[in-house]
Amino acid sequence: MAEDAASHSLRRMESIRRHLFPRPPSVLSLNPLSAAEAGPSPVIIGGMVLDIHAKPSVAPHPGTTVPGMVKYIGGGVARNIAECMAKLGTRPLMISVVGNDMAGDFLLKYWRSAQLCTDGILQVHDVTTPVVSNVFDGSGELIAGIASVQAVETFLTPSWIYQFSCLISTAPLLMLDANLSPQSLEAACKIAYESGVPVLFEPVSVVKSSRIAPLAQHITCTSPNEIELVAMANALSTPGKYNFIKLEQCNSKMEAVDHLFKMLSPAMFFLLEKGIKLLLVTLGSNGVFICCKEHINIMKDQQMCRMTPFSTQLLKKLEGCFPPGTFVNLSREGSSRTCVFHLPATSASVISLTGAGDCLVGGVLSSLCGGLDIMQSVAVGIATAKASVESEANIPANFSTASIADEARKTLLSAKQIWCQ
Secondary structure, eight states: OOOHHHHHHHHHHHHHHHSOOOOOOOOOOOOOTOOOHHHHHHOSSSSSEEEEEEEEEOOTTTTTTOOEEEEEEEHHHHHHHHHHHHHHHHHOEEEEEESSHHHHHHHHHHHHHTTTTTTEEEEEEOOOOOOEEEEEEETTTTEEEEEOOOHHHHSSSSHHHTTHHHHHTTTSSSSEEEESSSHHHHHHHHHHHTTTTOOOOOOOHHHHHGGGGGGGGGOOOOOOOOOHHHHHHTHHHHHTOOOOOSSSSSSSHHHHHHHHHHHHHHHHHHHOOOOOOOEEEEEEGGGGGEEEEETTTOOOOOOGGOOHHHHHHHHHHHTTTTTTSSSTTOOOOOOOOEEEEOOOOOOOOSSOTHHHHHHHHHHHHHHHHOOOOOOHHHHHHHHHHHHHTTSSSSSSSSOOHHHHHHHHHHHHHEEEEEEEO
């Protein structure tokens, strides 16, 4: 009888598990052109999270439930970026942590289905896998969210990161998300800095973006939105020195971009002075500011850039998109001029906005690893973000090379240099 009861309990738990966490696809859909040459992989360190998305089908009312849809989706800034890169042809090494629970099993099974390496993912007993619960309005905008990601700070430790020192020190680039503890961020930066590996810092949120303060001189690139940018600048200076006031009404996109540049340029220039080489400031539907010194060189060794079938097709489509004389040479040595470029976003049919920023970064990093230059890479990132907002998942099931190339080309042809002195 006891065995029957135990067997019944196990069957019941398995039934609950299948209900709560639908089986991921047997094969994670990668782009058919995503096969890359063997070689050092970019390293991504940060959160691997189960996202719970709740979207009402009618207007929500305080104090009561309303009909809608609830979905379980693989999430976490670092995880999303890594998945996006994999689908664009660049297979990264993911270093993260999950619990030995149903959510952790779900995330690992999904990762293995893409034949991506799980050696860097620590599965810890008696720990709850990081979970983020988001509630959206009918248009896909986030209304509220609660993040339970303590496991990332607690168990993604310097000692775990140091076990992958050799892979980090030979990587074409390292990306860190700000969910890491300050000690772990410092440890990863130290390994990369000593080996000349470029480091991208993803701020994650306004609160956590300030974790860049002790690391700024070791950060090659960061990708904040407007308010994260200001928070980062204030963390490195006098609190409240920099601010951002959103323009509620404007007559044109050009007016909005001009206002954003006037508001944000002091913070951008200050962060460059503090040692950050490249700023990609995301502006939502207004596109992206690229801010850098004229002589910037992101990749430590261009020979580490490995062309993939995906990046090769993109490069063919994007070469020669700039009108002659429009842009300065970002690779020119001997110049200390600061340059700001604006790359516009293309219109999209928005379904969900949660994965857009992560896909933008994933598109940029994959393109840089694939041999594209900074401008081309950011244009690809913007096109990848558009594909994300038109999908219910954080990362679309697949990417169309032709579609991304066409959208990136439109963005490049509309790009403008708005400052260089």
